[in-house]
Amino acid sequence: MIEMKLNNFFLQHKGIYGTVVIIILWYIFHYLLQTAIIPSPIETIMEFFRLLQRDLLLHMFASLYRILVAGIISLILGVSIGLYLGLNEKIDQYFSPMIYLLYPIPKIAFLPVLMILFGLGNLSKIMLITIIIFFQILVTTRDSVKGLNKEWFYSIRSLGASKFQLYQHLVLPAVLPKLFTAIRISIGTSIAVLFFAENFATTYGIGYFIMNSWTRVDYVQMFAGILAISLLGLLIFKGIDLLEKHLCKWIILEKETI
């Protein structure tokens, strides 16, 4: 218990330490370059809080909404198809060539197609993020099921488990840690993609906010937007960490003992 508390304490300090160093570096750049394009951190932070009282929060929510909806859809689809393919090698044979070809394609290039098919609104943006994350989740899930220890399957079958119980007690918990890793990578990707997608046919979203500030040559506001998107990313990551800590206690113990 004491060890864990100490550990948490250290992690919190790591966060503060990282923030302080970055702000100092930022300030040095600002000071050395002496250009409006890098405003001072303090000015930016003040601007950020001022904007929060106006519509910045709305922009953040618009982006968060798109990421969450896309994330949930691709999780449901990616995990269920991934589990199915991972457990049914014969069927996977027919799908894996397609997956192999489609996986590395930069799907971001399909945004125009998606906008024609699904309209200019939220749907096409959500679809774009969904197809990108979907493949990451699908491939991770399928491969980690394939890598599972055969003994575990013997062991649960000898206890008389049904198909559902096999998923419940073995397959799902076993892929969870890798799934969390995939989700983390996906979130990073989807924020980047969103930034791009939000420059088209929308007036809400943090990506739009940043680019709009840029065209208006309002660099302080642009930096406040960058701060906002970073905080958004941080918030989502912390949420995932918390969930993982709760669901994968055993993995944390494993890391500690090795």
Place this chain on the structure above:
Amino acid sequence: MIQIKDLEIKYGSFTAVNKISLNIKENSSCAIIGPSGCGKSTLLYGLAGIVKPASGDIFIREQPVKENRRKTGLILQNYGLFPWKTVWENAILGLKIRSISMEEIDNTVTTILQELDILELKDKFPVQLSGGQKQRVAIARALSIQPDLLLMDEPFSALDAITREALQNLVLSLQQQKKMSIVFVTHNIEEAVFLGQQIVIMDKTEGSIKHIIENKNFGDRNFRFDEGFFQLCMEVRRIMEVSD
């Protein structure tokens, strides 16, 4: 209790178990010993119904084996515990899968964990346990379904000598107390001689039985200190080393 007739098990075209016939009595213990790769695990999986025979029959209590026979407990070589479940969750899994009431599970499993002296570990995860403790959890899980037949694949091979002997004693007393039959696989001669009432020696490569020895001293806890023990070990060793 078990009748095996002309059993043949294949992996593709490779024959891992070749025409084995064997009878195992009620409430007895059968050791299957042989060098690595001779088909011991495959034979055990056959008894567990996990792999299907290519030909031949296996009957347990006059019934042809099928997967997940309700009263067969299986302990795999690496314990087969789930790292994401605590000791308690691992131990109750068999009963939970059978939809037994939580109250009954609680009673049964608490008693078993007490018997095996691991009740205080119930909230730990497998990664926090020693090899011997993990093996006790695996035994607890297998016993929870109240088996009449316990199958074990190299149960103690990864343990140090002292822990191994303690667990051998434990298994011996459990076998006598619970009135069950045990079939276990080992490549350790002392283990086969101490724990096997019937010692089945397998051929090096053919997947067949070379020799069967009846061990009259089975069941004696102090047999290890007996001269007869060493003689029997020597005999097993000699048979194993004879090439045909």
